[in-house]
Amino acid sequence: MGRIDRLLAEMTLEEKLGQLSMSAAEFAVTGPTSAQGIAESIRAGRAGGLLNIWGGERTRAMQRLALEESRLGIPLLIGFDVLHGHKTIFPIPLAEAATFAPLLWERTARVAAEEAACDGVNMTFAPMLDVARDPRWGRIAESPGEDPWVAARFAEAKVRGFQSSDLAAVDAIAATAKHFCAYGAVLAGRDYAPVDVSERLLREVYLPPFAAAVAAGCAAVMPGFNDVNGVPMTAHVDLLRDWLRQESGFEGVVISDYNAIAELMTQGVAVDLAEAASLALTAGVDIDMMSGAYLCGLPAALSRGLVGMDQIDLAVGRVLALKERLGLFEDPYRRGSQNALVASRRGLRRDLARDVARRAIVLLANDGVLPLARDLRKIALIGPLADAAAEMLGPWPGAGQAGDCVTIRQALTEALPEAEILYEPAVGIDDRDASGVAAALRFCRDADVVLLCLGESAHMSGEAASRAKPGLPGIQNDLARAVLALDRPVVAIIGSGRPLILPDLVEKAQATLATWFLGSEAGHAIVDVLTGAFNPVGRLPVTWPHDVGQIPINFSVRQTGRPADSGAPYASKYIDMPTEPLFPFGHGLSYSCFIVASLHAEPECFRPDDEISIAAEVSNLGPFAGEETLFLFVRDPIASVARPLLELKGVAKIALAPGESGILRFPLPARSLCFLGADLAPRFEPGEFRFFVGPSADPAHLACVTLRALSD
Numbered sequence: 001m002g003r004i005d006r007l008l009a010e011m012t013l014e015e016k017l018g019q020l021s022m023s024a025a026e027f028a029v030t031g032p033t034s035a036q037g038i039a040e041s042i043r044a045g046r047a048g049g050l051l052n053i054w055g056g057e058r059t060r061a062m063q064r065l066a067l068e069e070s071r072l073g074i075p076l077l078i079g080f081d082v083l084h085g086h087k088t089i090f091p092i093p094l095a096e097a098a099t100f101a102p103l104l105w106e107r108t109a110r111v112a113a114e115e116a117a118c119d120g121v122n123m124t125f126a127p128m129l130d131v132a133r134d135p136r137w138g139r140i141a142e143s144p145g146e147d148p149w150v151a152a153r154f155a156e157a158k159v160r161g162f163q164s165s166d167l168a169a170v171d172a173i174a175a176t177a178k179h180f181c182a183y184g185a186v187l188a189g190r191d192y193a194p195v196d197v198s199e200r201l202l203r204e205v206y207l208p209p210f211a212a213a214v215a216a217g218c219a220a221v222m223p224g225f226n227d228v229n230g231v232p233m234t235a236h237v238d239l240l241r242d243w244l245r246q247e248s249g250f251e252g253v254v255i256s257d258y259n260a261i262a263e264l265m266t267q268g269v270a271v272d273l274a275e276a277a278s279l280a281l282t283a284g285v286d287i288d289m290m291s292g293a294y295l296c297g298l299p300a301a302l303s304r305g306l307v308g309m310d311q312i313d314l315a316v317g318r319v320l321a322l323k324e325r326l327g328l329f330e331d332p333y334r335r336g337s338q339n340a341l342v343a344s345r346r347g348l349r350r351d352l353a354r355d356v357a358r359r360a361i362v363l364l365a366n367d368g369v370l371p372l373a374r375d376l377r378k379i380a381l382i383g384p385l386a387d388a389a390a391e392m393l394g395p396w397p398g399a400g401q402a403g404d405c406v407t408i409r410q411a412l413t414e415a416l417p418e419a420e421i422l423y424e425p426a427v428g429i430d431d432r433d434a435s436g437v438a439a440a441l442r443f444c445r446d447a448d449v450v451l452l453c454l455g456e457s458a459h460m461s462g463e464a465a466s467r468a469k470p471g472l473p474g475i476q477n478d479l480a481r482a483v484l485a486l487d488r489p490v491v492a493i494i495g496s497g498r499p500l501i502l503p504d505l506v507e508k509a510q511a512t513l514a515t516w517f518l519g520s521e522a523g524h525a526i527v528d529v530l531t532g533a534f535n536p537v538g539r540l541p542v543t544w545p546h547d548v549g550q551i552p553i554n555f556s557v558r559q560t561g562r563p564a565d566s567g568a569p570y571a572s573k574y575i576d577m578p579t580e581p582l583f584p585f586g587h588g589l590s591y592s593c594f595i596v597a598s599l600h601a602e603p604e605c606f607r608p609d610d611e612i613s614i615a616a617e618v619s620n621l622g623p624f625a626g627e628e629t630l631f632l633f634v635r636d637p638i639a640s641v642a643r644p645l646l647e648l649k650g651v652a653k654i655a656l657a658p659g660e661s662g663i664l665r666f667p668l669p670a671r672s673l674c675f676l677g678a679d680l681a682p683r684f685e686p687g688e689f690r691f692f693v694g695p696s697a698d699p700a701h702l703a704c705v706t707l708r709a710l711s712d
Contacts, residue, residue, distance in 0.1 A: 003329065004320045008313055010072060015045040016316045017298055022079065022255065022289045025053035025062060038062075042076070043069045046295060048319060049077030049123075049287065054086075054399055056336030059120025063332045075323055075332035077287075079255075082124035082162075082173070082398055083142060084108070086115035088349040088520055089393050089400035092461075092497055093128060093154075095360040095516030097144040097541035098588070100629055100651045102157040104356050109161025111349050112398075114171040119399065120336035122326050123174040125222060125255075127158035129209035130179055134552040135542065136189025138465030141395055141497030141517070143184060145541030146554045146585060148205045149648045152212035159216040167219060168327030170334045176255060177213035179224030181239060182206040189551070190466050192225045202228070202239075203676055211248055219322055220253045223285065225260055232267045234260045235279035245284055253322050255287040256280060262291035273297035278306035286315040350521060357518035357525030362538040363589040369489045369510040371532025371591060372449060380422045380443040381409055382483060383453035384429045384476070385495045391429075394517030395462025395497060404520055408453055408493070411523030415531055422447060429457045430473040437479060444483050450490045451530070452483055452509070458517055461497020469548060471501040484508045493526060499544040503582055514540070532591060535626040537653075539588035539696070546582045549574070555585040555697035556644040586696030592626030595619050597661065599693055599703040606670050607710050608684045614666040616693045616703065620656035627655045632666040633692040633702070634673065639685055641678055646697055666693070673709065686711045 001009070008016075018041070025038055041047040042065040050062055059078050067073045084090045090108045091098075099105075109127075116124060131151050132143040144154035155177060162175040182202060186193040197206070210221065223233035223240060233239065234256055244250045261280045262273060270276035277297030280288070288294040301307045327334060363370070372379075385391055387409040390402035413421055426440035427433065444450045454476045459465060472480070484490055484505075492509040494500060497517055506512045513536075518525050528534040543553045564573040573579050597617040606612055618628055632650035636643040650666040670684075677683040686709045694702035 003324065004317055007072060007074065007320060008316060011316070013299065015072060016312055017295050018044070018046040019048035019074065019316045019319050020287055020294045020312070021047055021292070022049035022051055022077065022287050023047045024290060025050040039065055042066050045070050045072060047076070048074065049079060051079040051289065053078060054080050054116065054119040054121050056118065056120050059336050060333055067332060074320070075328035077123050077323065078121050079123040079125055080116060080121045080398070081126065081396055082112050082116045082121065083126045083128065083396040084112070084394065085353070085400060085519060086112045086119065086398045087400055088115060088353050089397055089405070090353055091357050091360040091518045092141050092394040092396070092516055093144055094141050094497065094541060095518060096356060097150060097154060098362055098516070098538040099356060099359040100150070100539055100541070101359065102153050104359070105154055105157035106161040107352060108356055109158045110164065111352060113162045113164070113173045117171045117173055117335040121173055122328065122335050123176065123220065124162055125176045125178060126162070127155060127175065127213070128178055129155050129213060130184035130224075131205050131209065132184035132542070133554040134184070134189040135470050135498040135545070136466055136468060136548070136551060137184065137186060138191055138461050138467065138497070139463055140184070140542070141461035146543060147541070147556065147648050148208045150541060151209035155209045155213040156216045159213055159218045163217065163219065167325045168330075170337070174219035174322060174326060175213070176220040176222050177210055177218045178222035179257065180210055180221050180233060180244065181224065182228050183224035183226050186226055191464050195226045195228050197228065199680060200676060203680060207243065210244070214244070214248045214250045218252065219325065220255055221250060222255050222257055223260065225257050225263070227267060232264055232269060234285060235264055235269060235283045237283045241284040253286045253318050254284050256285050256289045256291070258289050259291045261285065261288050261293035274300035274304060274306060277301050281307050281311055281315060286318050353519055354521035354524050354528070357521050358528045358534045360516060360518060360538050361525060361529050361536055362514040362540055362587070363529070363536040364512040364514055364583055364587070365506055365509070366511040366589055369449065369491060370530065372530050376416070376419050376448045378420045378422060378447045379412070379416070380440070380447035380450040381412060381453065382424055382426055382440045382444060382450060383479070384425045384427055385455050385493070386423060386425060386451070386453040391458045391495065392517060392522035393458060393519060395458050395465065400520060406521055406523035408451070408523045408526050411527040415527045415533070427475050427479050429476070430460070432475055434475060434478070437482060440479070441482060441486065444486050444488055447488060450483055450488050451493060452480060452490055453493045453495070454480060455495035455500065456497060461517070469501070470498055480505050491530065499542055501545065501548055503546050506582065514538070532624070535591045535624050536589065537627045537629065539586050539629050540583055541585070543581045543585045544583035544587070547577055549577060550581065553581055555646055556648070558642045558644055584696045584698040586631050587698070588629070590626045590628070591622065591624040592620050592628070592656070592658070593622035594626070594628040594656070594695070595621060596630070596693060596703045599705050601691055601705045601707055603707070605708045605710050608670050608712055610670045612668040612670055612707065614668060614691055614693065614705070616664045617661060618654050618656065618664055619661040620658055623658055625655070625657045627653055628695070629653050630664055630693055630695060631697070632668070633697065635690045635692070636673070636675070636685070636687070637690060638687055639675065640683070641675065643675060646692065670709065685709070
């Protein structure tokens with residue numbers, strides 16, 4: 001008899017339900033429940049996992065309770081939100097997605113896993129894989145953006161990085177793919193709200209990133225708080241059991257979000273805790289996070305015949321199997337024992353954080369004021385984010401500390417010691433105090449250039465931070481207008497967890513940077529780009545709207561019978577604003593000037609099992625060495641089901657010196673051109689396909705070549 005079978009045979013019902021329950025070791029802030037008497041619960045076998053705890057000494061103490069003072073000595077899962085770094089904080093996921101660099105995504109997850117494992121953590125509630133197309137939604141900050149192809153590559157990279165090649169390794173932690181699924185489509189961009197999407201949209205947009213995570217071997221999946229078409233995800237049999245487990249072959253652990261099982265009662269599908277617990281267990285949820293529904297509700301559900309002991313045993317078996325995969329039975333203290341090794345690599349981790357952060361910065365607009373001239377005498381550094389260390393960490397800073405974060409002011413002073421830095425925050429992020437504006441304007445009048453550091457606070461993005469009007473908060477717009485009226489060169493540096501509505505600022509400033517929340521090395525990264533020490537390469541992973549009235553907005557839409565650009569009066573358009581975004585998906589400028597000189601593709605006719613090769617010749621016509629990112633889009637203009645105008649199928653990069661040219665190649669399996677037919681079954685249809693290559697989804701900057709698909 002194996003370990004799992006032996007333990008199942010020895011367990012009481014309460015001990016089994018304890019393995020299916022995760023409690024907070026510290027006060028948790030994402031729900032209404034806090035932990036009490038956790039040590040007693042561990043000793044009694046009523047807690048199989050803990051969250052919101054880190055630190056080698058503390059985690060070892062909790063493990064020791066479970067191993068030495070509980071009846072069966074089963075080690076604990078210890079989970080923590082290691083979303084974009086643990087102690088070394090990397091850019092928020094939306095910003096990191098702007099690098100379009102899967103190897104970097106994997107490296108940052110690897111570093112985060114090493115640091116978290118050093119602190120005794122063995123499970124992270126990441127990666128977050130919600131495709132997000134509505135910047136009102138606060139959790140867009142945690143997402144990889146609007147495109148399912150990008151989100152799938154992000155999923156693969158993060159799972160590899162967190163889990164490494166051996167989940168039992170001392171520096172590996174279990175990855176939890178969340179929030180399954182379609183959470184990014186919540187009604188009106190409000191967190192926790194319902195979702196109403198078609199089966200086609202589910203399968204084409206919201207499920208592919210989770211399929212990629214499962215294929216990459218993710219250890220766990222977390223359902224979202226939302227419902228999908230009226231069925232709460234925590235109880236969604238069709239998606240959790242049928243699609244995730246049966247169709248996709250997921251064999252790992254499903255863990256509820258914070259208090260989500262009990263909230264099935266509030267959502268109106270369960271009359272009491274027993275019904276809520278039975279619905280979640282039947283759908284395939286193995287671990288109840290924080291609601292107490294399994295401990296308190298499943299005994300009653302059993303007695304009422306709502307669930308069977310075989311269902312409980314199956315869930316417990318999966319939890320124990322994960323603990324085995326993590327190596328917890330062999331050495332439960334292996335994580336939390338590498339302090340010296342991790343400490344010795346601090347410099348390398350900071351170097352990586354700086355490199356990823358500067359690669360995440362998107363140069364939205366520039367009339368030539370950037371990079372800054374090296375002979376500047378006076379620089380006015382203005383705005384509430386100029387010297388705001390804590391804000392640089394973003395809404396999920398893990399175990400990061402503001403004191404470890406480099407601000408823009410610190411980095412600018414270090415990089416330009418000969419220049420006089422005239423610093424004045426002028427206003428708060430979200431208040432009405434204008435007492436500092438007069439001093440700021442005096443500084444601006446005397447300065448050679450104004451660096452205007454505006455945006456959100458970290459906690460205006462993330463969970464429970466939806467914004468109906470995602471513009472500059474407080475009186476920052478008033479400050480911006482006053483500064484711009486002085487007719488001095490202005491560089492707008494925008495820190496946020498989402499695209500912000502600021503078309504006037506972009507139009508009137510001489511340059512605008514989207515700097516997101518960049519983490520521990522934010523200041524150095526921003527100054528590297530400002531000074532030209534680093535040539536910007538970041539590209540928008542989301543479409544940036546002109547106005548909130550355009551939301552939701554994304555590039556991958558289907559053609560209407562009355563397109564907006566037809567010139568006809570009865571067309572799909574607004575009468576009070578453009579239909580085009582302020583900036584398209586993929587937009588991002590460089591200090592170099594790249595062009596696609598030619599585009600070739602073969603074979604001219606292809607069959608389903610062929611591989612298509614698309615090659616683009618790229619030239620750098622500018623004065624700076626730089627790196628160009630090109631996107632490969634496809635369009636199937638005539639199909640049995642209308643296809644999007646553009647579908648992303650690949651991304652490639654090339655570094656070129658001034659005057660240099662090179663070839664970028666996009667290998668593409670013809671099978672990737674399959675789509676879901678009217679019956680939602682995959683199909684490959686013969687006919688014409690158009691392949692587009694360019695620096696963004698803006699049709700005006702795309703080169704095109706046409707090939708023809710043949711039937712089998």
